[in-house]
Amino acid sequence: MIETIRDTGFGKLVRLFSGGQLLRFPEEEDPSIWTTYVKTSEETKPAQSEISGSEYDSYEEDLEAYGLYTVMSQASRVGRRTSTVTSAPALPSSAQRGSPTIITWAPDDPENPQNWSIPKKLLVSSQIWLLTFAIYIGSAIYSPGIPSAAQHFGISSVAATLGLTLFVLGYGVGPMLLSPLSELPAVGRSPTYVLTLVVFVFFNFGVIYARNLGMFLAFRFLTGFFGSPALATGGASMGDIWSPRARDYMIAVWGCFAISAPVLGPLVGGFAAAAKGWTWTIWPLMWVSGFTLVVLFVGLPETYAPNILSRRAARVRKITGDADCVSESELELRRVSKKDLLFEALIRPFQLSFLEPIVFLLNLYISLIYGILYIWFEAFPIIFEDLHGFNAGQNGLAFLGILVGTICLAIPGYFYWKSHYQIRYLDRNGNLPPEAQLPSACVGAVCLAFSLFWFGWTGNFASVHWIVPILASGLFSVGGCLIFNSIFTYEAHAYPTYAASVLAGNDFMRSSFGAAFPLFATAMFRNLGVGWACTLLGCLAVLFVPYPFVLLRFGRRLRLASRFARHDI
Structure with missing residues (x-):
């Protein structure tokens, strides 16, 4: 604790x-401990070309595990693998060795979040x-x-x-x-x-x-x-x-x-x-x-390993007086220009989102679903308050159908498929291709499109019991959740080098749709009626139904034609 x-x-x-007298770190209590944190710059991680087989798969997974949903993937993927450095006597200074002292994890380091x-x-x-x-x-x-x-x-x-x-x-x-x-x-x-x-x-x-x-x-x-x-x-x-x-x-x-x-x-x-x-x-x-x-x-x-190691390096510098004791991430940042950081943070997400066809269509699909979710915040009062006489609080209860669909159906179903069936997509080398993430999206695409027609034409008439459109909204959440999880995971695996930028662009695009759609929702539902408005949305969803199937069948060929996607699987 x-x-x-x-x-x-x-x-x-x-x-x-x-003044650092309370809640002290181990190396502050016993300065000799710091030597277990050291590796020389020659022992830094090998290049990708030097790693093969299952070792490369593990290495790549470690990279993907960090910075997955952030926008500085190029500068931040350093200093994240647990080192197997053994205890050592006091080392010579950095100047004597001619190289910086790299501060990393000790064996089975309790401060490493992966070891918690x-x-x-x-x-x-x-x-x-x-x-x-x-x-x-x-x-x-x-x-x-x-x-x-x-x-x-x-x-x-x-x-x-x-x-x-x-x-x-x-x-x-x-x-x-x-x-x-x-x-x-x-x-x-x-x-x-x-x-x-x-x-x-x-x-x-x-x-x-x-x-x-x-x-x-x-x-x-x-x-x-x-x-x-x-x-x-x-x-x-x-x-x-x-x-x-x-x-x-x-x-x-x-x-x-x-x-x-x-x-x-x-x-x-x-x-x-x-x-x-x-x-x-x-x-x-x-x-x-x-x-x-x-x-x-x-x-x-x-929880962020480079920050933990950076602060550890600062403590070691204070203990030893050696200004060249640095973490690997600090050393890496010295080699990255501010121009490159700004490009990765601000330009790369837009470049991939709008100029990479696979990413653009996937993000557009996700954005459409997100926009529909926020449209429903305007549509539910029309259906449940105007047609069924709910008050504002009771109208809020109608949204529980989406919650129940997510918690009771979508998440357990996704977990079951992932643990029992996804393994069937392993290739002959034991690798899981990015397209293995898509079968659940195929199921979700069909469920989501059907739910919109079901919701619209059962919510259009006061004679239909109010529970029926709520059940349809539950099916919508099942489809949406399966699509979201599958596409996010697919993008991260298909574009591991640029995963952070791809997902940052996804976040911006879907938030833009979520912001814009409610502005015309009330007018659309009142002018077209609930049935035809949902039919319009359902037809848009139907247009995207084939896309997960196309990627499942031809995704590898499309990835090989891209200069950003991975080509090794």
Whole structure:
């Protein structure tokens, strides 16, 4: 427990104010320990060409496990493999050896997140899940308050909907600028999460006490912007601490929290808006995010290996007086220009998203599904309040169909398929090609398209029991969840060198669709009717149904024609 608290925000403050006398690290208690952390620069990881077979597969999985959902893959994939350095006597200085002293992991190092106990890993993971939930619920929790906000500011319902869409747009834009901070060895993930959450909590006061529409919309965008690191790098945090085999399951659980939060938002916000008006849709968001801030400040240790090793190297420099004691990530960053870092962070995601055909169509499909999810925040009141007489709180309960479909059907089904059937796609060398991730997306594509027609034509008539469109929404969540998990994993495996950039572009594109679709949702459903509006969306979904099947059949050929995708499998 002391080791966990020592590396949290609270523990760092205790060390700062005690002058490093409290919560000391092992090398501060016994300076001779630092020699077990050393490897010379000649012992750095081998080039890809020198690694083959299962060793390369393991090495590649280690690379993918870190920085998977962030935007500095080129600069950050260093210093992440556990070294097998044995205890050694005091070493000569760096100047005498003619090379820097590389500070890395000791054998079975307890500070290495990959070596943490299962309970500690689950404790840390649960905090990331809680953080993701606390931020993601902030988008849809406001939607039941749109009529009240429109009346308060004297604007149309479309203008009031901007409070929803700008929040979503903010957490699509934010990762482009904020997520790279968590990949810097000098910063790390925990400070990025905690500091941006502090801003998120306080900016929500600006939302509640906004004096005019401009102030309200500006603070909604900024809260989404500063809440974005959790949404963009939560998957990377799972990769920091879990083995590659367990990582996919933990990311799926994290994704379940990301889906559940906006679904529960209308439920919480509906009862709050019905009782106290639109401002009370934000107060529950304040409570859950404030509670999360306290939990993370006291209990979230750093999980990012380069940051842990960078701080360890700083302590070793202080103990030895040798300024050339550095971590491998610090050494690597010296070789990367600022221009290259900016290109990878800001340009590469757009280059891959719009100029790489495989990525563009996959991201477009994901974005369409995400846009439809946010359209439903406007469509549900038309169906369940206007046709079935629900109040705002009861309308929020209608979203539980999506939650039940995700938790009870999609996630267990995905886990079962992954553990029992995916192994059949291993090639003769025991490698799993990226296309092995796609069969569940094929099933999801059919389910999702069918659910839209089912939802539209059963929700179009008051004579049809209200439970029927809710069941259809549950099938939609099954299809969407299978597609999301499959496509995210496929993109990471098909573009391992550029996985961070590919997924950052995905995040930006789908958030843009999620921000734009609600603006025309009400007009579309009222002018076309629920049945025909959902038919239009269903036809768009049908257009994409063949795409996972095409990739499953011809994906390898398409990858070989790409200069960005992997060619070795």
